[in-house]
Amino acid sequence: MSLNLCIDIDGTITEAYYWLNAANRYFDASVKPYQVKEYDIHHVLNVSREAYQEFYRLHWKELHGEARPRKYADLVLWKLFMQHDISYVTARETVTRDITVQWLRNHGFPEMDLHMLGSHYKVDKAKELDCDVFVEDRYENAVELALSGFQVLLMDCSYNRKPLIPGITRVTSWLDVHEEIETINLRKQKLAPYIA
Template identity: 50%
Template structure:
């Protein structure tokens, strides 16, 4: 087995994809269900202006990101992968959430080699810098960008990313699938 550089997004990838929905429904007095979240952009889902959502997010981002729950199997699989591979969390979260994000990962006992809080959805340059072998993501546009830059992407299936994918993207339903795919990939990559 060869050591891989695994880049992992956080929100919607290791955390449950719809944790924000209850708080947003209460705030905007809506009753949106998970099945109705068919777009990544939350303001579009809620039927509000982007600035309204930005105001909500800026007021509530620390609580939103503190209260998230892990996806089933995420901790177990990442812990197992970390024994043989490098784990890099690469998130678009605001830079001011860096300390909170470190605490979230540590409090949930998620092992990792480094955390990169980019403050931007553009992750291609960081993936190149990290010599990424596989990127685990839930954002469709990020997955397309990364795949078009030559990276293998595992796209965590959600209602908001069910669009056509290319041959560098593999849609996955859970962390057990991710473990099997990465194990197979690491056996196929030749040692440098």
């Protein structure tokens, strides 16, 4: 039995703080990863949203191109890819598609459907893809998805350590992700005869 999996990119398959060194240089700041307590980066840097957007506009290519993948993300995604239907679902704008596809190739990730929403709202896309499990790092996204009935694996980051609601499971690595998805799949297989 296979599952429909939705996988976020930034902070989920990439390291969560890959933007930090460049942002510190640009804004003459010295923020450390453990000090990143919220998702909105301009708040973390104590600059205006407009100032951060200008930084991103100037540097998005190198930020996304030089991001490092999380440990074991590629290996686990290949294992899952052999058994399940997987889609990348990201808030990135479509203008970043080429660099995103190239980054995924360069780091040995399986080539799967890539949905670039240009928005953090992912519920409608999860419904469209009949998602069984969504792997995500943004707390607000996880809550929205869980409240809409989706099972969410929340990749642990300093900015998402808030109370979990039913439907959200915190994971600390891609090995955890694999284990949780295997457990969910086994549970689904056991239930299948009763809901068929």
